Amino acid sequence: MAYGTPYKEEDILRYYTDIRHGHAPTQALYDELAGRYRDIGGISPLARITDAQAAKLQASLNKTQTDVEYKVYIGLKHIEPWIEDAVTEMAADGISEAYGIVLAPQYSGFSTQTYHSRAQAKIDELGADIKLTKILRWYEEPKFIAFWANQITALNAQFSAEQQVKAMFVFSAHSLPVKILKDGDYYPQEVKKTAALIAEKAGITNYVVGWQSAGRTADEWIGPDVLDLTRELSKENYTDYIYAPVGFVAEHLEVLYDNDIECKDVVAEIGANYHRLKMPNTDPLFIEAITDVVLKARVK
Template sequence: MAYGTPYKEEDILRYYTDIRHGHAPTQELYDDLAERYRDIGGISPLARITDEQAAALGSSLNSKNEDVQYQVYIGLKHIEPWIEEAVVEMENDGIKEAYGIVLAPQYSGFSTQSYHSRAQKKIDEIGSEIKLTKILRWFEEPKFLDFWANQIKALNHSFTDEQRKNAMYVFSAHSLPVKILKDGDYYPQEVKRTAELIAERAGITNFVVGWQSAGRTADEWIGPDVLDLTRELSENNYTEYIYLPVGFVAEHLEVLYDNDIECKDVVAEIGANYHRLEMPNTDPLFIEALTDIVMKARETNL
C-alpha cells in the first residue's frame, strides 16, 4: 500500500481534493502544487516506481519460495487503484492469506495505520475470509538500514579529509501534525531511531534529524523543518550537507522538490555543497529487505 500520486496534470485536482478529505483546494493551493509538479518535470515518477517495486517484490518472493505462490497487489490511499479495490481483487482471485505492507518504514497511528484499517474494513464489509496480517513497521530491517549505511560509507570514502570533517548528515521524514504526540504516537521516536541505527552502521556521529513536507493546514506540524534546521546549522560552517529522506522509499515530489530544489537552494544560499543520497526505488538490496519482511511475517504465522 502506498500514498499514490497524480498520473497526469489533469489528476491533480481530484487527487488534492481527496487528500483534503473531499474539500477542493483553493486556487492558490492548487496553483502552488501544480507548479511544484511542473518544476520536477511535469509529474512525479512515484506511480511508475511503485509499480516497479511491486513487480520486483513479487518476482523476488517467488524466486525464494517453492511451497507457495505470491501475488502482489497495489492499493493506494488517494488515487486508484484504491486500497479497497485491491481487497476486492484479492477476494475475486480467491486469496485467503494476505500480508499488508505500507511503503513507509516507520509506523504512525495517524498515517500508516489508516492504510491497514481501510483494508481490514473492506475485508469485513464484503464478508471476505481473507486473513490480513498487518506489517506495521519495518524501519529496523537490516537490509533497509544497510541500503542507507552503504551509501554513507561510499560517500565518506569519496570525500577528502577536510570534507569529512565538515560534513553534516541530515536525516528526514514527512512531518505530521503535533497533535499525534498527545495520543502517544511513536512515529517521531521511530524516525529518530532509524537515523541512529543507520549512523551506527555507517560509523558517523555528525548527524541530525529534521522534518519536511509539512501540510499547509492550520495545524502545528512536527519540527524542526529541514530548511530551518539547515540555516541553523550554517553557524557551524559545515561545507557538505548530505540529505537522507529515510521516511520515504522512492523518488517523488517530496524528495525531488522539497529536497532537490528547496533544500538545495538553502544550501547554496549558505555557501555549502548539497548532496542527496539515492532513494531505495528498486535497488536490489531494498527489494531483498521487503522480501525478508514479508517472509518473516509469514514464518511467524506458520
C-alpha cells in the same frame, strides 16, 4: 499500499481534493502544487516506481521460496487503484492469506495505520475469507538500514579528511501534526531510531534529524523543518550537507522538490555543497529488505 500520486496533470485537482478529505483546494493552493509538479518535470515518477517495486517484490518472493505462490496487489490511499480496489480483486482471486505492507518504514497511528484499517474494513464489508496480517513497521530491517549506510560509507570514501569533518548528514521524514504525540504515537522516535541505526552502521556521528513536507493546515507540525534546520546549522560552517530522506522509499514530489530544489537552494544560499542520497526505488538490496519483511511476517 502506498500514498499514490497524480498520473497526469489533469489528475492533480481530484487527487488534492481527496487528500483534503473531499474539500477542493483554493486556486492558490492548487496553483502552488501544480507549479511544484511542473518544476520537477511535469509529473512525479512515483506511480511508475511503485508499480516496479510491486513487480520486483513479487518476483523476489517467488524466487526466494517455493512453498506458496505470492501475488502482489497495489492499493493506494488517494487515487486509483484504491486500497479497497486491491482487496476486492484479492477476494475475486480467492486469496485467503494476505500481508499488508505500507511503503513507509516507520509506523504512525495517524498515517500508516489508516491503510491497514481501510483494507480490513473492506474485507469485513465483503465478508471475504481473507486473513490479513498487518505489517506495521519495518524501519529496523537490516538490509533497509544497510541500503542507506552503504551509501554514506561510499560517499565518505570520496571525501577528503577535512570534508568528512565538515560534512553534516541530515536524516528526514514526512512531518506529521504535533497532535499525534498526545496519543502516544511513536512515529518521531522510530524516525530517530532509523537515523541512529544507519549512523551507527556507517560509523558517523555528525548527523541530525529533521522533518519535511509539512501540510498546509492550521495544525502545528512536528519540527524542526529541514530548511530551518539547515539555516541553523550554517552557523557551524559545514561545507557539505548530505540529505537522507529515510522516511520515504521512492523518488517523488517530496524528494524531488522539497529536497532537490528547496533544500538545495538553502544550501546554495549558505555557500555549501548539496548532496542527496539515492532513494531505494527498486535497488536490489531494498527489494531483498522488503522480501525479508514479508517472509518474517509469515513465519510469525
